[in-house]
Amino acid sequence: MNFMRAFILASFLVLPSVSPAAPVRSGVHLDRQTVPQGCSTCHLKFNFKAGGGPETCIVCHGDPSRLKQQNRSMPKGFAPAGRDMKNIEAEFTKPYRHPSFDVRGAHSGSEVLPETDPRAPRHADCVDCHNPHYVSSDNKFAGIRGKRVGNLVSSITQEYELCYRCHAESANLPGRFTNKRMEFNVTNPSYHPVEAEGKNTAVVSLVKPYKEKKVNAGDVATITCGDCHGSESSASPRGPHGSLYEHILVDNYSTLDNQPETPYAYALCYRCHNRTSILGNESFRYHALHIQGTGGLAGANGTSCYTCHNSHGSIDNRYLIRFNPAVVYPNSKGMLKFVEKGVATFHGECYLSCHGVDHDPKSY
Ligand code: HEC
Ligand code: HEC
Ligand code: HEC
Ligand code: HEC
Ligand code: HEC
Ligand code: HEC
Ligand code: HEC
Numbered sequence: 001m002n003f004m005r006a007f008i009l010a011s012f013l014v015l016p017s018v019s020p021a022a023p024v025r026s027g028v029h030l031d032r033q034t035v036p037q038g039c040s041t042c043h044l045k046f047n048f049k050a051g052g053g054p055e056t057c058i059v060c061h062g063d064p065s066r067l068k069q070q071n072r073s074m075p076k077g078f079a080p081a082g083r084d085m086k087n088i089e090a091e092f093t094k095p096y097r098h099p100s101f102d103v104r105g106a107h108s109g110s111e112v113l114p115e116t117d118p119r120a121p122r123h124a125d126c127v128d129c130h131n132p133h134y135v136s137s138d139n140k141f142a143g144i145r146g147k148r149v150g151n152l153v154s155s156i157t158q159e160y161e162l163c164y165r166c167h168a169e170s171a172n173l174p175g176r177f178t179n180k181r182m183e184f185n186v187t188n189p190s191y192h193p194v195e196a197e198g199k200n201t202a203v204v205s206l207v208k209p210y211k212e213k214k215v216n217a218g219d220v221a222t223i224t225c226g227d228c229h230g231s232e233s234s235a236s237p238r239g240p241h242g243s244l245y246e247h248i249l250v251d252n253y254s255t256l257d258n259q260p261e262t263p264y265a266y267a268l269c270y271r272c273h274n275r276t277s278i279l280g281n282e283s284f285r286y287h288a289l290h291i292q293g294t295g296g297l298a299g300a301n302g303t304s305c306y307t308c309h310n311s312h313g314s315i316d317n318r319y320l321i322r323f324n325p326a327v328v329y330p331n332s333k334g335m336l337k338f339v340e341k342g343v344a345t346f347h348g349e350c351y352l353s354c355h356g357v358d359h360d361p362k363s364y
Helices: 002-013 055-061 064-069 089-093 159-167 180-184 275-279 287-292
Strands: 145-149 152-155 337-340 348-354 357-363
């Protein structure tokens, strides 16, 4: 053990300094006031090769009652007096979650992300998203390496850069998923405003404090992945750890075709886009017709926003238009496209076939 300790301390001297702007000592875990036993709190007993797994973290960030049952307490000398140590572990018991507990032993301290080996196992350990030596309450991503540019590897500063480490150009990205960096690229005709303010100046449905452009102090013109992905409960710790809703969403979002419209079905979108405005056809003249449907049974043949809109961005069209290929097909002439007729005029044309209705084109 002494050898191990000496080894750790020696190697600490060469602990890669990922950014001069993030000195190691600012990390909350290395603050002796907070974690009095220092390095050995985490380093005496875990398997370095695979980063220690979530157990290293949930000793302090886990379910306090589970610790009591196992007759364990916080590490010796660790007294989180007056601190509300949030139960992160509970988030990972929800049906939709990052696989931090589900995929074990796949992480390696020396791995390079985005992954270049298509056979590498997909995983997301606590330490893939939080560097335990640098993390602080101001910067939960401190010390996470960003994309290499030439010889420089900088520390990331934005949440989306963290996500792109595994949800963009990863060679092992599962086939059903898409490259998020491409979807949010600011050179696209449209995108939800995560990397920068959006391109549409007439998003008439936006609710306060959201605005197309930031003009006044209280305006919010950009959003984060975390505004849509995270726990369903605002009482839970922040972060995309787990949710009761599919795709780790903060609210329900149904992507199905042939269903009635309800506030719940598209609750996620209605957080920021006024339902009355959308169903009142303030922008697209036929929103209500499509979303609520025409059927007898309370519009049971309505369709989801997802049938026409991509949730993230569109590489082809304005207004996040990207037709769901499972529902929308080419029209009788083999055409499948959207054509806008002037910017912010609320006019356009659709060439497609949907529910057997030929659009050749249909104009609004
Ligand atoms: C809160 C728990 C925690 C504390 C406190 C902590 N470490 Fe670590 N350390 C880890 C984890 C977890 C890893 C594995 C990281 C990985 O694999 O990505 C690690 C990795 C390392 C490594 C391998 C290189 C690297 O950076 O990945 C060294 C060296 C190291 N720690 C030294 C130290 C020293 C020295 C201290 C005290 C100044 C310390 N650690 C304090 C959790 C901790
Ligand atoms: C010895 C107890 C202990 C261990 C083990 C531990 N942490 Fe912490 N961690 C803390 C304390 C205390 C804070 C500061 C919380 C506060 O000030 O409210 C903290 C803060 C954090 C924060 C910043 C959040 C915030 O609100 O300040 C993150 C993220 C975090 N820890 C992740 C981890 C990860 C990942 C691991 C495992 C590699 C880990 N922790 C292991 C005690 C611990
Ligand atoms: C270290 C890698 C890693 C990082 C970083 C990461 N993820 Fe993931 N994420 C995964 C893995 C692995 C899965 C499981 C599915 C898969 O293999 O893609 C997943 C699943 C998800 C899912 C659920 C997908 C579905 O349809 O079920 C969402 C949503 C998600 N991540 C969002 C994010 C966001 C937002 C961030 C940034 C805050 C992020 N991820 C950062 C690895 C990562
Ligand atoms: C405006 C809300 C919103 C924002 C912002 C958002 N997402 Fe999503 N995301 C969704 C919705 C809705 C779904 C499920 C439907 C779908 O697949 O489009 C989803 C699905 C996903 C999935 C799983 C399906 C897939 O296509 O891979 C991943 C991974 C994901 N998002 C990552 C991210 C990342 C990373 C960010 C930030 C860079 C982000 N999301 C920002 C709403 C959002
Ligand atoms: C896919 C990436 C990812 C994984 C995996 C992950 N986290 Fe997080 N975590 C985040 C993000 C993003 C935030 C939110 C930052 C923000 O919005 O303030 C966060 C926030 C936190 C916080 C602060 C919560 C708060 O309300 O202040 C703690 C503590 C934390 N994570 C610990 C952990 C632990 C422990 C694990 C493993 C069991 C873990 N995280 C796994 C991305 C991740
Ligand atoms: C049948 C296809 C279709 C469906 C289904 C649909 N939309 Fe749209 N939506 C459009 C078109 C086309 C536009 C562009 C109108 C224009 O030319 O400006 C648009 C524009 C928008 C806009 C931007 C202007 C505004 O109103 O603020 C928002 C936001 C929007 N839709 C949200 C939604 C939501 C939320 C849903 C689901 C509840 C939904 N849409 C369902 C086709 C659709
Ligand atoms: C956290 C807030 C938030 C949520 C949740 C959200 N949006 Fe948005 N959305 C925005 C903002 C802000 C803009 C304005 C971007 C701009 O000005 O171009 C926007 C713009 C749009 C646009 C117009 C984009 C363009 O370039 O014309 C559409 C369409 C849209 N959202 C659809 C949706 C749908 C569908 C959902 C649900 C899956 C959703 N939004 C959820 C904040 C949100």
